[in-house]
Amino acid sequence: MEVINVSKHYGHSIILKGINFALNKGEIVGLVGRNGVGKSTLMKILAQNNQLTSGNIISSDNIGYLIEEPKLFLSKTGLENLKYLANLYGVDYNQERFGSLIQELDLTQSINKRVKTYFWGQNKN
Known part of the structure; x- marks a missing residue:
């Protein structure tokens, strides 16, 4: 498969711009990136x-x-979900550590909002 200069717009929003890559038959790949960059x-x-x-x-x-x-x-905030999952997996909630994770995942603006208000890509993190 070869992807040549692929772009995708929704209205005036540019979701993908000039994507190029090649894959060989049988390769398995994954996409990694911040929320909302167009992976899905x-x-x-x-x-x-x-x-x-x-x-x-x-x-x-x-x-x-x-x-x-x-x-x-969905009725809880992102932070409430994060704390719950940390507790479920036996991870101590550390505000500094989780704060940098929230920044890295680009969730700073939405972490205190209810998950049901997130766009689909944010719900997956």
């Missing part, structure tokens, strides 16, 4: 479940993808 959108485009705005994808085979569903309490 790119996977849907590659699997032909979403139209690209511009660019080209050359492939002779079908592609499959798996996007994990979130398992969070």
Whole structure:
């Protein structure tokens, strides 16, 4: 598969811009990145479940993808969910440590909002 200068726009928002890469048959890859950068959108485009705005994808085979569903309490805030999961896995809540994790995941603006208000990509972290 070869992805050539792929872009995706939703209205005036540019979700993907100039994506280029090549994959060999049988390769298994994963996408890593911050929330809202278009990872799920790119996977849907590659699997032909979403139209690209511009660019080209050359492939002779079908592609499959798996996007994990979130398992969070939608009525709780992101921070409440984080504390709950930390406790569940026996991790002591450390405000400094978790604060840097929240920053790294780009959740600072939404961590105190109810999870049900997050966009789908944020629900998966």
